[in-house]
Amino acid sequence: MQPGQKTAAIRDGYGKGLLRIAEDNDVVVLDADLQDSTRSLQFGENHPERFFTMGISEADMVSTAAGLATCGKKPYASSFACFLVRNALDQIFVSVCYSKTNVKLVGSHAGLATGEDGPTAQEITDISVMRSLPNMKVIVPADSMQTEKAVEAMHKQEGPMYMRMSRMPTPIIYDDSHVFEIGKGYILREGENAAIIACGTMVSESLKAAEELEKEGIKATVINMSSIKPIDRELVIETANKTKAVVTAEDHTIIGGLGTAVEEVLFENRAYVPIEKIGVKDMFAESGKPEELYKKYGLSHDHIATAVKRVIYRKAQNNRG
């Protein structure tokens, strides 16, 4: 983070986003005793008649949301990502995805960015798990404003969706003019040497890495892949073809998440460019400050910058060979 840079927590955008869509009377909000943390309480305080505290019962909450949706309601159900995704997976599978109910699931406190609460709460599998469910769409906004806009976009589109948010304040990237589209990635910076495709909190880390690299004469493209399913296939392919070197960055296990989704697109399209995946290696982390954890577990801007140099080196090797 730069000194003086404006920040806000991604989850703050959720509360504000819900207020943006609150005039639709069919919008109902449920939470499992984390409404203060997820910020859904903001809706609850303004529209108590359409806000349901479900107690610490994530499975019940998700199926109840599905029931509401069968009657034309537009339920948003939130909790920490860890409890929502892990405690209610079967309910998400059957009552939401298979039943094609218009349920919007919102998980906050995702990733190592959760910090001191430790591995129980640091949800690092949700992108891969949610991405693998038929009918499910997966959205990971990069700042508070994009989260607000994402809530509006989710409201306009019917069907099951999962939005992932994080706890700590992150730099503000977007202003109110931002137009969020589900299925679209956003170029934040252009450079021909390599591309960094990131999501969530890792977008600002990537921007910082790109700035540092620039000082060394390395020009990197930075893409905010805020929609992981459906992913912006055209943008991934186009960028890979242009830069011929790709780094992915996510605060999530490297198994099955954004990095894997990008690899799938590249391989399916025979874009065999060097790729490095920044993310949590197949392991549990520990308690600590988010910045400390990012450093220790390989998610910091330094790690991203080093990975960029590695893919550029591999690209040069390929060209020689």
Added chain:
Amino acid sequence: MLADADRLKKAAKEIRKQSLIMTHDAGSGHPGGSLSCAEILSALFFYKMKYNPKDPKWPDRDRIVMSKGHASPALYAALSEAGFFPKEELKTYRQLNSRLQGHASIYTPSIDICTGSLGQGLSVGNGIAMAGKLDSKSYNVYVIMGDGELQEGQVWEAAKSAAHYKLDNIIAIVDRNGLQQNGPTEKLMRIEPLAEKFHAFGWHTIEVDGHNISELVNGLDLATSIKGKPKVVIAKTIKGKGVSFMENVSSWHGKAPNDDQLKQALSEVEAN
């Protein structure tokens, strides 16, 4: 009502016959728990519930959630008897390209939610009941659960939610046939005292003989007349009811009758 009893008994008989034929033809499925809920479904579809087969998603319809989704043959038989789709279509149960999946699903006309993973239906029913309250609708929600299913924790999460939100438009019906897949509930994981449990969770409880049409009808009428809290009808039933060699035999939970067995089963059901 008395004049109705014969009609409802006949419908229950038809549900039994079709459930047996469907599982036989498919070579798989769940006859035991389908036979035990035949009167329950008959009383709901042909006495209690309001619906319109020509408009399956009529917003004011009473809702049914078959939480024990494996008993789909009984539900499909009731739906076709009620006119939601032609009886012919029952032949497609469990076949490729069918609207009649192995477990109840949204692909069948009028069904709102997929089930088959036990324990989820009561929560779904609560959501439908909450929507009814929000929209000031007068429909009721009937959720059919197995007794083994009550071992799932989510059922009790939902029991708590229904009482908390005073959902008096939800009526849970427990098909208390005493058996689950591998034997008696009380031997495998005790659920008694059941009425006391629901009572302690803030529910009004009603106990009936689940094969006695007039008891069922009276129980359901009583359930819808009580306001301010959720209601559960605990219907004492027999798994495999109506077929001597299936009654109270847990191995008929998920096994299809062969040709000879079907023949005998149908003649017993017909004679009953």
